[in-house]
Amino acid sequence: MAGNRRIVLAARPVGMPTPQDFRLETADVPRPGDGEVLLRTVWLSLDPYMRGRMSAAKSYAKPVEIGEVMTGGTVSEVLESNSPGLAKGDMVVGIGGWQEYAVLPGSEVQKIDPSAFPPSYALGVLGMPGLTAYVGLLDIGQPKAGETVVVSAAAGAVGSIVGQIAKIKGCRAVGIAGGPDKCAHVRDALGFDACVDYKAPDFQAQLKAACPDGIDVYFDNVGGDVADACLALMNTHGRMPVCGRIANYNDTELPPGPNKVPMVMGLVLVRRLKIQGFIIFDHWHRMPDFHRDVGGWLKDGRIRWREDVVEGLEKAPDAFIGLLKGRNLGKLLVRVGADKA
């Protein structure tokens, strides 16, 4: 353990983050205190919510400070444990951040069983993105068999699970993704009924054709023009779980007019729509049901899961910028260290 390579926030981005907003530095490997564990990072998860933490704006979680290690979910090996119930060699999931070593309270990590599923799944299909898809679709979207479920960012970590659960529940699943390769993956590998490319010039017409009976649930990961197009097709009593707004995360000001709020609210009223935002932290109590259901579907082959792996911590900033630009296909992960020390 020569040192702890870590990536800190160097500057608050204005608009799209750049490599200069991050800094790779080497610090001492931290020492675990009472009740704490020393962790060696194996996998780092990169997720769109991190853009929010780079901003000083008030949100549901406190921002990362300048000079502080970037926050992020990790799968790690326990190197030293001062916490009962955790031992050297255990694999755990926690919020270790963008670094090679981390110290966390033992109470803030969960042990994972590497023989059940690949450990990285704890950051994806069996972790926060999977639970987000499960809760947002089932608890907020409440799809009924035969209804049409549309999800944006359909090739991404959350969207790919939303559509596959929708299929399992007997719905028509329509994805929205960027570019023909992602759309082909969503249709052919993930088994959605259709996938529409939001970059296509006739996107709206294609979306309408893919939803001949309208939209009952639109699971919104992106906001912006894509959300507007879906809203226009919503059926009476449609539901719209709002999970993310990647289209607007880098906005430095509101887009130009006209102001479409009256159009949105007019649809909300006339079609009796429900638009509901949610943050997964409010829904941890669903974890046991989620694990049972999604774990079972994974074992049965009814849910497929794809990872997009980047090798090396130093690649994290570029990979994260790529995520915001829609470059990855599947769950974006950084391999920070070997499976075993």
Next chain:
Amino acid sequence: MAGNRRIVLAARPVGMPTPQDFRLETADVPRPGDGEVLLRTVWLSLDPYMRGRMSAAKSYAKPVEIGEVMTGGTVSEVLESNSPGLAKGDMVVGIGGWQEYAVLPGSEVQKIDPSAFPPSYALGVLGMPGLTAYVGLLDIGQPKAGETVVVSAAAGAVGSIVGQIAKIKGCRAVGIAGGPDKCAHVRDALGFDACVDYKAPDFQAQLKAACPDGIDVYFDNVGGDVADACLALMNTHGRMPVCGRIANYNDTELPPGPNKVPMVMGLVLVRRLKIQGFIIFDHWHRMPDFHRDVGGWLKDGRIRWREDVVEGLEKAPDAFIGLLKGRNLGKLLVRVGADKA
């Protein structure tokens, strides 16, 4: 019965309706067929939703056609009945329209007991506006004791009931209304904790001061800038039942930019808000509970009810235009005929 004076739609309004969009004419008194009743209108209700019916745009109900009698809820006396269970002299509530006489299927009217409450209450506190307030606040808003409930158009038929039920449920009730007279009525006669004048230059500051703990439920009757101001003050897990959008009913195009949709959806996500539109036709099954509760509160003096009465069918167009301009204080009714023939 010399003839049936009635008001028909003469032209589709562009923006705010004008008197020229209506025409008073005299037709033959209609004859009731099998299963039908001949009704003499006593009270005609004027409500903001009628603006929507004057437009050709697709909505939840079909528009009034040019030359057709304007639609509207009425309390009427039965003059002739071919419907079992209804007899000459009965008082009924139904959709008789803007006219002195109407023929309706007996199955489409409800008998009312004029000894229990004034018959006009069936068009207000014990009718569609009251049920709208009850369902929107309790079923969609789900207020808990100690929370802050804000309602716009607080001096109006729906708003005045929303705030009073909020008080009964142990909430802080804050009204929004236009002008000092309405605000004084909302505070002093209706017992809201506060009422803010949306025409005041420092409206936003006043609203914030009136809601020191933020807003948990915003019952939206108006949309527009008032709704934006409330959204900015919503607490985490706040609920926003959307009942009406009178601020935008007369818009001929979307307002100028910036486009505030990303701001609204940003708040929806970060604060986990629920925005839900509703139309009272979907909630008739709540009528028995509503009648029991609100009828009881009326008898106990816990709910107060004010009517704004215009005398004579010919005054209906002007009164309706006044309603859209916020001129009335309390439920707007047109007295079309005497209590008894």
